[in-house]
Amino acid sequence: MPEQRSALAAVYRPGRIGAPEGPAAVILSERLSRTLVQVCGWRDSFPQLCRGLEALLSCAIPGDGLRAVSHAGRSIFRVGPERLWVAGAADDDLLRTFVTQAPGEDAVVTEIGHSRTVVRVAGAQARTLLNRGLPVDLDHSVFPVDAFAQSVIHHIPVLVHRTGPEGEAVFDVYVTRDYAVSFWEWLTRVAQALGGQIREAE
């Protein structure tokens, strides 16, 4: 698989933004070491496809577009009625094998990791930062760990996933590569007002 090149390479500058001292209210980092696989099926055969995936990934397949299932370093999102995203580490051998294997006629499997930029937003003000543009309530009571939402920020389509650990505000934002720089400009501009830190890409 070709080496992934960051869409943010020209604008990504680790360091403090906004307040130069004190604790960072938001911590931003790009997650480069991720892969993302899309699995699409057909209505009549999708339940059977899910059963096969459950056996392969050793976990349940989510039944709705509200909660992801995270297991063994992977997160599975039901992004449409018969469409799944499986996110995992870039060196996830199972996912890499899965993409290269012929899926048969019941599924279309596509590696789409290079078409998405993943930005992690963490810190005490992470929710405040995202809600400056995201029309989804991110309060823990209605958006707990593994909740996700496909929505729009600054007219840019995003998928926002609340990751662990429990009790902390950590969100992974999946942005289409074409809009990654625009999203990053919006994110860092709003983060400046709150005071934050940009960490080295993971």
Added chain:
Amino acid sequence: MLRIACPYCGERDQVEFTYGGDAASGFPALADADLDRWTDAVFIRDNPRGEHRELWQHQHGCRQWLYVVRDTVTHAIQSVVPARDASPAAGADGR
């Protein structure tokens, strides 16, 4: 601002959706060359006061097309179902 309860993603803000037009109006068969019928289907729309059946796409969410029954006076949404589960003739609520 409307809030539409997507059957797949839950209640979401209008900015995630794109209006897809009147769901109650159909189109003539492709082999039908009658100009009046096509003009009527493409350009002429009712402007009802009250219940209106319409198509919306959850463009920034699950990308699914939905049949929505909305009151044009109050904006109250009466029902939302996946378009693939409701025939245009029957309407969004299956009636």
